[in-house]
Amino acid sequence: MIDTDAVVIGAGPVGLFQVFQLGLLGIKAEIIDVLPEAGGQCMALYPDKPIYDIPGVPVCTGRELTQQLLQQAAPFLLVDTGSSKATPRNLHLGQMVARLAPQATGGFVVETEEGPSFHAKAVFIAAGAGAFVPKTLSIPELQGAANLHYHLPSFDDHAEAAAWAGQHLVVSGGGDEALSAVASIMQAPAAQRPARLTLLHRRAQFQAEAPLAEAVQALIDQGAIELAVGMPTGTRIQNGRIEALSLLNADSATVELPLQHLLIRQGMSPKLGPLTNWGLALERKQLSVQAHSFETSVPGIYAIGDINTYPGKKRLLLCGFHEATLAAHHAAAALHPEAPQHLLYTTTSPLLHKRLGVAP
Amino acid sequence: MIDTDAVVIGAGPVGLFQVFQLGLLGIKAEIIDVLPEAGGQCMALYPDKPIYDIPGVPVCTGRELTQQLLQQAAPFLLVDTGSSKATPRNLHLGQMVARLAPQATGGFVVETEEGPSFHAKAVFIAAGAGAFVPKTLSIPELQGAANLHYHLPSFDDHAEAAAWAGQHLVVSGGGDEALSAVASIMQAPAAQRPARLTLLHRRAQFQAEAPLAEAVQALIDQGAIELAVGMPTGTRIQNGRIEALSLLNADSATVELPLQHLLIRQGMSPKLGPLTNWGLALERKQLSVQAHSFETSVPGIYAIGDINTYPGKKRLLLCGFHEATLAAHHAAAALHPEAPQHLLYTTTSPLLHKRLGVAP
Numbered sequence: 001m002i003d004t005d006a007v008v009i010g011a012g013p014v015g016l017f018q019v020f021q022l023g024l025l026g027i028k029a030e031i032i033d034v035l036p037e038a039g040g041q042c043m044a045l046y047p048d049k050p051i052y053d054i055p056g057v058p059v060c061t062g063r064e065l066t067q068q069l070l071q072q073a074a075p076f077l078l079v080d081t082g083s084s085k086a087t088p089r090n091l092h093l094g095q096m097v098a099r100l101a102p103q104a105t106g107g108f109v110v111e112t113e114e115g116p117s118f119h120a121k122a123v124f125i126a127a128g129a130g131a132f133v134p135k136t137l138s139i140p141e142l143q144g145a146a147n148l149h150y151h152l153p154s155f156d157d158h159a160e161a162a163a164w165a166g167q168h169l170v171v172s173g174g175g176d177e178a179l180s181a182v183a184s185i186m187q188a189p190a191a192q193r194p195a196r197l198t199l200l201h202r203r204a205q206f207q208a209e210a211p212l213a214e215a216v217q218a219l220i221d222q223g224a225i226e227l228a229v230g231m232p233t234g235t236r237i238q239n240g241r242i243e244a245l246s247l248l249n250a251d252s253a254t255v256e257l258p259l260q261h262l263l264i265r266q267g268m269s270p271k272l273g274p275l276t277n278w279g280l281a282l283e284r285k286q287l288s289v290q291a292h293s294f295e296t297s298v299p300g301i302y303a304i305g306d307i308n309t310y311p312g313k314k315r316l317l318l319c320g321f322h323e324a325t326l327a328a329h330h331a332a333a334a335l336h337p338e339a340p341q342h343l344l345y346t347t348t349s350p351l352l353h354k355r356l357g358v359a360p
Numbered sequence: 361m362i363d364t365d366a367v368v369i370g371a372g373p374v375g376l377f378q379v380f381q382l383g384l385l386g387i388k389a390e391i392i393d394v395l396p397e398a399g400g401q402c403m404a405l406y407p408d409k410p411i412y413d414i415p416g417v418p419v420c421t422g423r424e425l426t427q428q429l430l431q432q433a434a435p436f437l438l439v440d441t442g443s444s445k446a447t448p449r450n451l452h453l454g455q456m457v458a459r460l461a462p463q464a465t466g467g468f469v470v471e472t473e474e475g476p477s478f479h480a481k482a483v484f485i486a487a488g489a490g491a492f493v494p495k496t497l498s499i500p501e502l503q504g505a506a507n508l509h510y511h512l513p514s515f516d517d518h519a520e521a522a523a524w525a526g527q528h529l530v531v532s533g534g535g536d537e538a539l540s541a542v543a544s545i546m547q548a549p550a551a552q553r554p555a556r557l558t559l560l561h562r563r564a565q566f567q568a569e570a571p572l573a574e575a576v577q578a579l580i581d582q583g584a585i586e587l588a589v590g591m592p593t594g595t596r597i598q599n600g601r602i603e604a605l606s607l608l609n610a611d612s613a614t615v616e617l618p619l620q621h622l623l624i625r626q627g628m629s630p631k632l633g634p635l636t637n638w639g640l641a642l643e644r645k646q647l648s649v650q651a652h653s654f655e656t657s658v659p660g661i662y663a664i665g666d667i668n669t670y671p672g673k674k675r676l677l678l679c680g681f682h683e684a685t686l687a688a689h690h691a692a693a694a695l696h697p698e699a700p701q702h703l704l705y706t707t708t709s710p711l712l713h714k715r716l717g718v719a720p
Binding site for chain 1 (some may be wrong): 367373377380381384406409410411412413414415416417418420422425428429431432434462642651652653670671672673675676677678679681682683685686689706708712716718
């Protein structure tokens with residue numbers, strides 16, 4: 001159990017700025033995100049596309065904005081000395097928050113599915129549209145099967161062989177994510193490749209960048225990989241392993257596709273997930289907050305950015321930055337009622353300069 | 361009378377971002393500021409000092425922030441072609457707004473003291489701490505005297521001679537602004553210099569940057585200028601011209617300082633001024649607004665940035681940017697109730713790309 005002042009759920013732009021604002025106010029934060037890197041939707045969906053409406057930044061990409069916000073929050077991200085490229089030790093990536101529970105003795109316990117747990121005095125939910133999780137097939141029986149995969153292993157000569165090495169792998173999807181997975185797998189060292197690879201898509205055309213689509217089509221034309229066209233409608237499972245998928249084909253016939261491993265690569269989608277179970281007031285799947293504090297229906301739990309709603313709400317990054325700021329000030333006043341509450345400015349305050357590490 | 365969609369009062373950072381957000385929503389704006397350049401308090405008070413809390417900008421000066429915001433708003437600032445350095449024709453600098461009056465026929469008339477008037481459908485007051493006006497001496501009789509000055513003329517060989525050329529000029533002040541004025545005047549072409557220059561300050565020490573204070577002290581030591589130490593307590597005025605100031609000196613004696621021109625250079629201070637007379641609800645000298653729309657007590661008049669107040673208000677630039685954005689959306693919905701109100705994103709919207717001038 002990590003004991004801290006604040007937990008920030010979500011390391012997108014708004015979550016990163018929340019850590020910065022909390023830091024200015026002397027509040028230590030731990031930050032958790034389900035994605036493997038910081039930046040949230042900005043990095044997951046449009047890392048290289050231009051954004052024009054960040055105030056004072058005429059244009060930047062999602063990646064550039066993320067890098068700038070990481071740099072800005074750096075005084076409050078705890079990087080162990082001697083390892084300059086390491087992930088800060090208060091930034092917990094690839095962790096899905098599962099439970100958030102107020103404690104009778106005060107504060108909150110925050111638990112991740114497979115990682116660390118936290119005790120915090122305040123919680124800031126900056127979860128955007130929800131946790132980004134892989135899209136799957138709508139066949140509930142598949143979930144939990146031992147031979148179902150969503151992620152690619154790293155391919156190199158020293159890596160452990162992929163689970164599907166030497167076996168029949170079916171890759172489901174027809175977009176960039178599926179096709180780039182197929183291309184990577186076919187370029188892996190021979191010992192790590194499947195003996196047979198079938199690309200499963202609901203039609204024979206792909207929705208991917210032209211060069212990638214052409215490269216995969218060439219592999220199909222050469223017979224290096226197979227293409228199965230059809231809509232998955234069911235599965236045959238034995239001993240917790242998928243043995244086959246049932247496909248509805250273009251002739252409205254159901255055929256069976258036997259397989260040894262299934263890799264689903266159909267993109268990511270945001271999932272509100274566990275946070276609907278935390279007892280917080282919701283309105284149309286958003287967390288209801290007070291417009292002056294961005295506090296949810298539970299005192300001490302704040303919601304900021306795209307996850308919240310209040311009268312006049314616009315789902316814009318610059319609004320999330322404002323919300324994070326007012327939430328930080330509200331929490332600071334609640335946590336330290338004895339401290340003076342007058343506003344300090346980063347341009348003039350020696351205390352803020354010290355916290356930012358820019359004092360002479 | 362200039363007819364427009366919106367008037368923005370104040371060309372500080374928040375006013376500039378207001379123009380940008382209105383532009384994204386297809387609303388044309390005219391912008392007015394009392395100062396001779398854009399940037400408001402940022403440029404007037406800390407053009408070269410660092411700001412650390414603009415989201416996504418780890419550090420910038422007031423000048424850099426202003427330049428970035430001008431660049432961002434550029435698609436909506438109307439610069440006449442052929443004169444790339446000209447002030448945009450919808451940016452009215454050096455103009456004090458005197459009157460704001462709702463019209464029975466709809467909309468508002470906005471009048472400046474000496475410049476243009478406007479008819480607008482909506483008004484956005486981004487006046488910061490108020491209009492920045494020169495500080496003066498607390499001798500009410502001085503005001504309006506023909507030989508009282510606050511501004512320096514431009515000195516060059518082709519300029520009209522300063523009013524005080526060949527006469528006795530008294531410069532009041534002991535800070536950077538007074539001393540730099542003295543230094544400029546003494547470097548002017550001979551024909552534009554006063555015959556006699558007296559620096560008037562309440563004590564013999566100056567509050568200015570060391571090199572400037574030393575340069576002026578050297579002029580005093582050389583006898584090139586005189587120093588009068590004392591507190592101005594009264595004046596002698598004849599035919600609308602100041603003939604002398606009464607000074608209380610260090611010996612508690614009152615002495616008379618005859619003069620032909622008086623230049624007051626004691627810095628700027630913000631003045632709420634006329635806007636307290638526009639019938640808008642005030643709370644502790646701030647304009648009360650709704651936290652979801654930033655509309656004042658008069659529908660169609662918005663107040664954003666440091667001039668407004670609402671529960672939880674923090675006087676931070678990043679909050680002003682959010683307020684400008686929500687105010688723009690609220691005004692757009694009121695002005696064009698028939699238009700679709702779903703939010704467009706600058707990253708993806710072809711319409712916004714067209715308005716920004718970045719469409720392919």
